[in-house]
Amino acid sequence: MSERGTGGSRYLYAPFDAANARIEANERVQDERWQALTFRLEAIEAAIERLERRLWLAVFGVVSVILAQGVHELMQMNGAG
Template identity: 85%
Template sequence: MSERDRSGSRYLYAPFDAASARIEANERVQDERWQALSFRLEGIETALERLERRLWLAVFGVVSVILAQGINELIQLSGAG
């Protein structure tokens, strides 16, 4: 049967390799999953950086309050003496 004798779509007569199509589909799914995982990890890293900044700000705040109280005590001691 020649190419001109056939009627209909050329895909009806073209060979189809189901195994390679399945592998390609799985690879595309894995790529999409990897991209989604990378996106989520970037979000988590950003949140962790924000949390770290907030924790350092809290630590510096506590240290500054303690230092201010110590300096206040020293001023009161030197003024009374």
Template identity: 65%
Template sequence: MGGSRFLFDSFDAASARIEANERVAEERWVALEFRLGQIEATLERLEKRVWLGVYGVAGFLLAQGVEALMSAGLK
């Protein structure tokens, strides 16, 4: 039997399409995980800033309270 094996082997288009879709889905999943990592890092930075603001306001209020107590004690 001579000739090319490609003349006798059939091409399975459905299988090739499924493999291509699986590769695309895997790449999308990797991109999604990367983006979620970026979002988590941004949220952590935002949380640190919020807590800094909360502690700043609390410190300001405590300082005002101490100042009020000290000025009331001097009168």
């Protein structure tokens, strides 16, 4: 048997826990994926908010056109009658 204190790297004698290293690597990968997912979801939410604003603007535009036509018809009926 060899003595541990005679020299060389301490990593030659230290046990390497491959399972623990694999778990830590997977945790780091999961953290990065979670951050990327969060970034994408925030971008999607911002896009949905912009789309919702445009949709409401279109709805109010259509309603205002319909009301303007109704008012125009009422004014024509009052003027012609």
